[in-house]
Amino acid sequence: MSRYSIEEFVNATKQQDKGEGLFELETPRMLEINLDGQIWAKAGSMVSYRGKIKFEREGILEHGLGKLFKKALTGEGTSLMKANGSGKLYLADQGKKISILNLQGESIFVNGNDLLAFEPSINWDIKLMRRIAGMMSGGLFNVKLEGRGMIAITSHYEPLTLLVTPDNPVYTDPNATVAWSGTLEPEFVTDVSFKTFIGRGSGESIQMKFSGNGFVVVQPFEEVYYTQQS
Template sequence: MRSELFSAENLEKESHQPGMRLQNSKMLKIELNGEAMARTGSMVAYQGQVQFQALGSGGLGKFLKQKLTGEGVPLMKLSGRGDVFLAENAADVHLIDLEPGDALSINGSNVLAFDSTLNYDIKMVQGAGMMSNAGLFNCVFSGHGRIAVTTKGTPVVLNVDAPTYVDPQAAICWSANLQTGYHRAEQLGIGTLLGRRTGEAFTMTFAGQGFVVVQPSEEPPAGFAAGAQQQSSGSSGLLNQIFD
């Protein structure tokens, strides 16, 4: 049988080392020898002796935070020995290696899989304006290990060495040590009162030393963020205490 489908670039990528690697730009391969964590429903194929265990958000504390915020990662634990292939709606997949002392703040909907050696929690995004459409919560990963994230399209990685402004719906992840806030980008005036809008009412601000990953797609707000405009400053203070 002959076909371009069977070309070398489409054949399974082999390696002698266990762990995560890209099968191609839109598919992740985990050569499993132990445990790994993955987004529920992301498995597209597997070979070998692999067990799948649903974990919800990864513990009671994270489950409660996810229910309150709409943020988090619906997880399954992969265990055993074999090859597991993961994907998420043909989105582009990227690998990030975290070293001890690193911390990454990431939108939970962009997490595909991560090593079980990593820790994560749901944290409030500091400086998040209650009038913005952006998410107020993110997943923060730390520890030593590899994480696979997804983007819609090829992203740009901005080095934050000057004040940086990003559409909050396009920001995928950033260095957790960065200072965040929100800035009104659209100028108020008679045009605004007449209903003329730029579509860029607010931008997210980043300051400090680190990076921001920006995708060429703007995701609509979801979960808690969709109702953020309904919240009062008093409830914001309470949430800050819960998510410190």
């Protein structure tokens, strides 16, 4: 076990400028944003900041009635906040591992619980998985992000990306699915024999099937989602 003097501890753990741009991984589980303007972040993810930064929770009608209605349908507890100003902002989410993606006109679907931050240049929309909403506790929703700019997503432990091809579809556990390429639309399939074999709750009997060309990102952890109570 490492034992540091205070000076050694400070030197080993202090913040370092890596010159990576707007989004920078300060540690694998801490995102540094070199803010000069505005970004969107998961509400409650701010750990620390320096400089002149103002935080504002998203307004009820911030993104129009359509997204408000979808958020009400999903019952999801994830909400966004705006950070405006100039300075360094540090974000984290329950110690989850952070991955930074720089979209160059592509699109990606991200599980709503795994979206940490994104630039305002990114277009986004909430997608409710209606077929599965009544089959899992709390349902499941995701966010489609597209355009040009940086996004940060999170995963419990190291993410694994599986390539999907027309002749080789991929099946995943919805609770372990983090993201997938915007070219894919998952189907939901149930397997009663699999459920019986596992001998656990209904979650294991529902699988997401990805067909076509693209990728899907999974994590070695099953997240449990709860419906937000009003």
